[in-house]
Amino acid sequence: MNQTEIVNIFTKKTLALTFVLSAAAMAFAQDKAGVTGMIVNKNNQPVPYASVTFSNKANKTLSDAVLTDEKGQYKLELAPGNYDITVEAIDYKKSIVNKSIAGPGNIGALSIQPEAATTLDGKTQEIQGVVITAAATKPYKVELDKKTYDPSQDIVSKGGNLQDVLTNVPSVSVDTDGTVSMRGSSNVKFLINGKPSALLGIDDGANALQSIPADQIDRIEVITNPSSKFEASGTAGILNIILKKSKKTxxxxxxxxxxxxxxxxxxxxxxxxxxxxxxxxxxxxxxxxxxxxxxxxxxxxxxxxxxxxxxxxxxxxxxxxxxxxxxxxxxxxxxxxxxxxxxxxxxxxxxxxxxxxxxxxxxxxxxxxxxxxxxxxxxxxxxxxxxxxxxxxxxxxxxxxxxxxxxxxxxxxxxxxxxxxxxxxxxxxxxxxxxxxxxxxxxxxxxxxxxxxxxxxxxxxxxxxxxxxxxxxxxxxxxxxxxxxxxxxxxxxxxxxxxxxxxxxxxxxxxxxxxxxxxxxxxxxxxxxxxxxxxxxxxxxxxxxxxxxxxxxxxxxxxxxxxxxxxxxxxxxxxxxxxxxxxxxxxxxxxxxxxxxxxxxxxxxxxxxxxxxxxxxxxxxxxxxxxxxxxxxxxxxxxxxxxxxxxxxxxxxxxxxxxxxxxxxxxxxxxxxxxxxxxxxxxxxxxxxxxxxxxxxxxxxxxxxxxxxxxxxxxxxxxxxxxxxxxxxxxxxxxxxxxxxxxxxxxxxxxxxxxxxxxxxxxxxxxxxxxxxxxxxxxxxxxxxxxxxxxxxxxxxxxxxxxxxxxxxxxxxxxxxxxxxxxKQGEKVEQPKKKKDINSNASGDDQQAPM
The missing domain is CATH 2.40.170.20 (TonB-dependent receptor, beta-barrel domain)
Known part of the structure; x- marks a missing residue:
């Protein structure tokens, strides 16, 4: 058996495994009940962006977490069982209650108490550190040394590949032969998650771009004038392709x-x-x-x-x-x-x-x-x-x-x-x-x-x-x-x-x-x-x-x-x-x-x-x-x-x-x-x-x-x-x-x-x-x-x-x-950060250090 045959067998088995895991995931996701609720303060006012963690006492793998919306409401899918519910929010005391979830429905409002040094009305004053997994309101944002493009709203490239996504990225052009350029120059440096990658192969141009599915791309960082933190090659700039990494539990x-x-x-x-x-x-x-x-x-x-x-x-x-x-x-x-x-x-x-x-x-x-x-x-x-x-x-x-x-x-x-x-x-x-x-x-x-x-x-x-x-x-x-x-x-x-x-x-x-x-x-x-x-x-x-x-x-x-x-x-x-x-x-x-x-x-x-x-x-x-x-x-x-x-x-x-x-x-x-x-x-x-x-x-x-x-x-x-x-x-x-x-x-x-x-x-x-x-x-x-x-x-x-x-x-x-x-199940809730990232007009997660 030659090397090519071995590779073909391996890759076909990999694709078959993808089918099996996907089918298992679909089945796994269907044994859940829809649960809704609300978090309020002592004045019965809604508490937005509070983290609500459901810990299943019998099986920890069934535990989940969610973030309340602007109206203090939340919803998620849970397996029936007995749960410890932990509620946390900035300027509020941590609260833990026990609930039994028998089936779908609303479990009502849970009240939390303010910290001693909080404001009189008990409302959260800073929420900038919270990461919410939701559809982005804007397709790109500007930071001190880069622009970040979110392809999730790019309908034209759905079902396509990286080359299709790049055709709609600001400041980037894709020629008919697959050559990528920025501001008229084709000397673009590609990075995957902050570093050069074997994913892009050896000098194979458009073929390499077509091998990365659009659905696996979380965002693209367009760095037209890279700082000293980045490698110095690529006179036109750097395109840093950030692949998806889930934060959900x-x-x-x-x-x-x-x-x-x-x-x-x-x-x-x-x-x-x-x-x-x-x-x-x-x-x-x-x-x-x-x-x-x-x-x-x-x-x-x-x-x-x-x-x-x-x-x-x-x-x-x-x-x-x-x-x-x-x-x-x-x-x-x-x-x-x-x-x-x-x-x-x-x-x-x-x-x-x-x-x-x-x-x-x-x-x-x-x-x-x-x-x-x-x-x-x-x-x-x-x-x-x-x-x-x-x-x-x-x-x-x-x-x-x-x-x-x-x-x-x-x-x-x-x-x-x-x-x-x-x-x-x-x-x-x-x-x-x-x-x-x-x-x-x-x-x-x-x-x-x-x-x-x-x-x-x-x-x-x-x-x-x-x-x-x-x-x-x-x-x-x-x-x-x-x-x-x-x-x-x-x-x-x-x-x-x-x-x-x-x-x-x-x-x-x-x-x-x-x-x-x-x-x-x-x-x-x-x-x-x-x-x-x-x-x-x-x-x-x-x-x-x-x-x-x-x-x-x-x-x-x-x-x-x-x-x-x-x-x-x-x-x-x-x-x-x-x-x-x-x-x-x-x-x-x-x-x-x-x-x-x-x-x-x-x-x-x-x-x-x-x-x-x-x-x-x-x-x-x-x-x-x-x-x-x-x-x-x-x-x-x-x-x-x-x-x-x-x-x-x-x-x-x-x-x-x-x-x-x-x-x-x-x-x-x-x-x-x-x-x-x-x-x-x-x-x-x-x-x-x-x-x-x-x-x-x-x-x-x-x-x-x-x-x-x-x-x-x-x-x-x-x-x-x-x-x-x-x-x-x-x-x-x-x-x-x-x-x-x-x-x-x-x-x-x-x-x-x-x-x-x-x-x-x-x-x-x-x-x-x-x-x-x-x-x-x-x-x-x-x-x-x-x-x-x-x-x-x-x-x-x-x-x-x-x-x-x-x-x-x-x-x-x-x-x-x-x-x-x-x-999907609940979301992984990041703890709030009190310190703002200076020199940036937009908050971001998963910052890279592509030295």
Whole structure:
């Protein structure tokens, strides 16, 4: 039995376990009786936000807890039995009474007595520390160093995946090929629960985003200008994906299934069980998805060899893929004491795909047709990722002095096999690409409150990442038997080690809040490249960097939820390991991507000046930003005549187009990023984002190409360009009644032009509808992505001897229907916190320390 078969058996069993546990949970949730009641003070006035704990005397697993609403009322589901009922509220004495629950009904009002130092009327004065598990009133909130987006109200992405969710996140854009960008830059750093994760695999882009179900996402932190507490990579910013972690007691969770077209199916479950000092969770599921990618390139070569004739190359490509993905996460949290807890969790993710590609080439001079060729590909891809996380959290006191230790061990591997048949010389290629990634991440974070408004934070982090690449390319023609293609057959090891230290202090003087910090990162990169190509055999490169990354945040609070924000950070853009392998890719012998082992990091100085006001019905957050990047990574596109392994021209009619990353010049971005949320009426809500930005790119370089006689020459690649563009997104949610809502989501990206590329504008409109059923325990949703099938990228690229018009659509219009079932018990009630988080206009739970 091979490894793939073992993985398939394991993942299928995992999915079967999800079904069994989900069914058991549904049965478990049905043996309950609906119980209601009320908490009042000595004046018979309702006490809001009081915690009410029902402890079953015979079976502790049947115990539950709930929080009273604004009217002092509560309701929950309980098994019949004898209970001790404990009632607690701020400024009130703890009260314990005994009740026997025989069946559904109202148990009446329970009275509690005020503390001696409370107010005369006995009403609660501060409730800001209470955490209530309920639907969020606003889809996002603004904090000092980040914005937090809640996808629970995003109807369009229900039943979808992380990529679908990101299409509606403020300040974030998703291109047609799955590339994620923030404010026009694609150098985005992804984190899962505050750290890099094997869930996102190795350089597999959109495939990785599609493997994380939307239903497993609790919130997304959009960090456009990360503080010193975060790792310094990702010049565009950080997207921190926080997965769901239940705070409810007992056994609870949800199951969601989806069915759609292009054919797609999925089933995922989130299961949680909290008993005493233990909290367990199991999240998992899987799905099947088909995709279709269409691209067309029309190249005009104006210096080709054919008696000064213009040569045109027309390329039409279509790739269809069938994807299976499975994921499972399990973990436990154990409270050693009230102040110390340990946690452990494990994650496994698989992704398998079959890809069918067809590319038609047609070369045409002005006089007579040259030739046409067809290239057919069949590829298989298998990804397997494991991750184990271990942690310890300790509270030294109740004032906020905390220590957090964590260790993450990750391993992922990707196997890619491709068979290619080309009509040119009856060419046949067999490509085997294997990549293995191993990562160790260790963190220590310490927080020390100083006085009422100040806090000192410090930490250390070590990252050790190793990527092993193995690439075998074999080729045969009518004149050559199957043999290795030397320039593209290699083994390479890329290892990077980062040591980071940070120190951060935040405080408040009157209405002025501030946070200053510095981060020191020591980076070591080793590359060992071994190729069959004698000219590139045995390349060994070592790079060392030591950089300081300061950050400064200022806020001025005019009133509650009304503040000005000003910040500055310095960031680094480390090249992707794939970009630094000299010959990383050979999937198309006429369009080749070349790596650059001499590629260096680029650096960014980023400034933001924003304003945030949040009222009951609207939130507005305009931000002016400026970003200056040096040693920018640009993609050099150049053309050469096709040669064999010895540098001899194969055919003077065949031209290879190459793309290579290089460090060059500067890139300045500036603009206005406006996010807003408006509850226009009780039945109509708007969520919008508008990014008006300018860009100024500088840089030019010489590169090798050929003249019309096939002689080598040098040409100039000019990257200079400046202009102005826009991005806009608007979601409109219509609430028909308490159980039914629908949503329209529109997206627009303006054109953008530089000296070497003119990218056309693009727009798309999507629709979603959601219906609550089964007395709130179920949700039925339907959505259509890209209703008018307009989400496609069009561009024109200029080189010294060619002009290329391109069209690319990653996925055509698609629709899906999903069904969610929630089985639930009482809620885990967090004890009130008396101390407010300074420098923040919104309270939050489960704060991360993604060092």
């Amino acid at each position: 007992g056994f609870n969770g949800s199951v969601i299934g989806a069915l759609g077209y292009l054919p797609q199916t999925s089933l995922n479950a989130n299961l949680n069980w909290r008993k005493g000092n233990f909290t367990w969770f199991l999240n998992g599921g899987g799905g099947y998805r088909e995709s279709k990618n269409t691209s067309r390139n029309n190249d005009d070569f104006n210096n080709a060899i054919l008696d000064d004739d213009l040569v045109q190359r027309n390329t039409n490509a279509e790739t269809k893929s069938k994807n299976n993905n499975y994921n499972a996460s399990a973990g436990i949290v154990y409270d050693i004491s009230e102040k110390t807890s340990v946690n452990a969790s494990g994650t496994v993710r698989t992704f398998d795909s079959e890809n069918f590609g067809n590319i038609d080439y047609r070369y045409t001079p002005l006089k007579n047709p040259f030739y046409t060729s067809n290239r057919n590909t069949f590829g298989t891809n298998n990804n397997l990722a494991f991750q184990g996380d271990f942690g310890l959290d300790h509270k030294f006191d109740d004032k906020g002095q905390n220590l957090s230790l964590s260790l993450s061990l990750q391993r992922s591997r990707s196997y890619n096999d491709t068979n290619i048949d080309d009509t040119i010389d009856n060419l046949k290629d067999i490509i085997n690409q294997n990549t293995i990634n191993k990562s160790v991440i260790g963190k220590a974070d310490y927080e020390l409150p100083i006085g009422e408004y100040s806090k000192l934070e410090a930490g250390y982090r070590i990252d050790i990442n190793t990527n092993d690449y193995s690439n075998d390319v074999r080729e045969s023609t009518t004149t050559k038997p199957l043999d290795f293609l030397k320039p593209y057959t290699y083994d390479a090891t890329y290892k990077e080690t980062f040591n980071a230290f940070y120190l951060q202090f935040k405080s408040k003087i009157g209405k002025l809040g501030y946070q200053v910090g510095v981060r020191d990162e020591l980076s070591n990169v080793d590359i060992n490249y071994l190729s069959l190509d004698p000219s590139k055999n045995g390349i060994v490169t070592t790079k060392n960097y030591n950089n300081l990354f300061p950050s400064v945040y200022l806020s001025y609070e005019f009133a509650k939820d009304n503040q000005l924000l000003l910040n500055y950070t310095r960031r680094i853009d480390r090249p992707r390991s794939f970009f630094m392998i000299p010959n990383p890719s050979y999937n198309d012998n006429q369009n080749i991507f070349d790596g650059n082992i001499d590629l260096n990091p680029s650096y960014v100085d980023s400034f933001e000046f924003g304003y945030s006001i949040s009222k009951k019905k609207f939130t507005i957050n305009p931000t002016l930003y400026y970003r200056h990047q040096t040693d920018d990574t640009k993609m050099l596109v150049y053309n050469i005549l096709a040669t064999d392994e010895n540098g001899v021209i194969i055919d003077p009619k065949r031209i290879e187009s190459h793309t290579k990353p290089i460090n060059l010049g500067t890139d300045d971005r500036f603009g206005l990023d406006l996010n807003f949320n408006w509850d226009a009426t009780s039945w109509l809500k708007f969520l919008g984002n508008v990014d008006l930005f300018g860009y100024n790119t500088k840089g030019s370089t010489l590169y090798d190409t050929f003249d019309k006689n096939g002689n080598p020459i040098q040409a100039v690649a000019d990257f200079n360009g400046k202009g102005f563009s826009t991005r806009a997104r608007l979601s409109s949610t219509f609430k028909v009644d308490k159980t039914f809502s629908f949503q329209l989501q529109g997206f627009y990206r303006g054109g953008q032009k530089t000296a070497y590329q003119d990218r056309k504008d693009m727009y798309a409109i999507s629709f979603g509808a959601s219906k609550t059923i089964w007395k709130g325990d179920g949700t039925l949703a339907f959505n259509v992505q890209d209703i008018f099938n307009t989400r496609a990228m069009r561009s024109t690229t200029y080189t010294a001897n060619s002009v290329r018009d391109s069209y690319m659509q990653w996925q055509p219009r698609q629709f899906s229907v999903s069904l969610t079932y929630r089985f």
